[in-house]
Amino acid sequence: MSTSAKRACDACHRRKVKCDGGLPCRNCSQASLGCTFNTVPQKKGPKGSRAKVISELREAQRQTQLALKLNERWPIPPSQVLTPGLLTPEIVKGCMDFFFKHMYPNMPIPRREYLEQSLGSLETDGEAYCLVAAFCAFTIIQPGVNVLGEAAGKAAEPSAYPAAGSGAALLEEALRVRRTFDYIDNPSQVTVTTSFFVFGCYFGLEKHNIAWFYLREATTLAQILGMEDENTYAAIDAGESLVRRRLFWLLFVTERSEALASPWLHLAIYR
DNA sequence: TTATTCGGAAATTAAAAACA
DNA sequence: GTTTTTAATTTCCGAATAAT
Numbered sequence: 001m002s003t004s005a006k007r008a009c010d011a012c013h014r015r016k017v018k019c020d021g022g023l024p025c026r027n028c029s030q031a032s033l034g035c036t037f038n039t040v041p042q043k044k045g046p047k048g049s050r051a052k053v054i055s056e057l058r059e060a061q062r063q064t065q066l067a068l069k070l071n072e073r074w075p076i077p078p079s080q081v082l083t084p085g086l087l088t089p090e091i092v093k094g095c096m097d098f099f100f101k102h103m104y105p106n107m108p109i110p111r112r113e114y115l116e117q118s119l120g121s122l123e124t125d126g127e128a129y130c131l132v133a134a135f136c137a138f139t140i141i142q143p144g145v146n147v148l149g150e151a152a153g154k155a156a157e158p159s160a161y162p163a164a165g166s167g168a169a170l171l172e173e174a175l176r177v178r179r180t181f182d183y184i185d186n187p188s189q190v191t192v193t194t195s196f197f198v199f200g201c202y203f204g205l206e207k208h209n210i211a212w213f214y215l216r217e218a219t220t221l222a223q224i225l226g227m228e229d230e231n232t233y234a235a236i237d238a239g240e241s242l243v244r245r246r247l248f249w250l251l252f253v254t255e256r257s258e259a260l261a262s263p264w265l266h267l268a269i270y271r
Numbered sequence: 272t273t274a275t276t277c278g279g280a281a282a283t284t285a286a287a288a289a290c291a
Numbered sequence: 292g293t294t295t296t297t298a299a300t301t302t303c304c305g306a307a308t309a310a311t
Contacts, residue, residue: 015275017304044286044301
């Protein structure tokens, strides 16, 4: 590794090139530039308290404790509660590919990373399971969607499980598993998102009364979470807070314009 | 082909924390 | 007090792009 100049001249610094430290330096001479050292270097090193890492660790531990407590209060659904062969990795993959390609621009929730992460814990995390099921149901229920066909670049093949690939079956599964834990008393952003997808499913199935019921449920859960309160955004990281904000406005817009919701939803649905 | 730009890895530096 | 850890800042490599 070559030795660094004790200080690069203003031009070399700006150009991000190695300065030989001469007066003028070789780069400045070649470029016919005045070789100056006018900029005052900033003070290096940390400023203020360095307790940031400790705070981060504390927060991480707090979140873990919280998750453990929630699990105590929401018994993890035993795997036999989940219908085997219904929410297959192929279905989830196909739905994610379709959703993030065609629908995400108009409905930028949830985060793809969250869904991908959830795949590893579907059997132990009831909330995640319900969200993924509702998400897939919503995607499949859109008219003209052939999730497996698009994912494989060919026509969908009949699955071993008769209801696999059926949006209605996945919707029913999400709602059934959801009833096994108390999501109303302990809502989270995931709960709200799930209710929103359930609303979208019923809307797609043309069951408008039930759809509005779940939209109201999503809004009420959002209210319980204080999503309208700007202070609740400060404590979470930027990516999470962005999705939270989007979700809030999605609910706000959808609820405030029930009459407009129909064309809006279908706008989101068709590309 | 040569010159220029610039993202970002590596090096440098200094403040805070840990240790003796 | 000295040493270690951490974070802010600088340097400049090298890939991408523009100019010739």
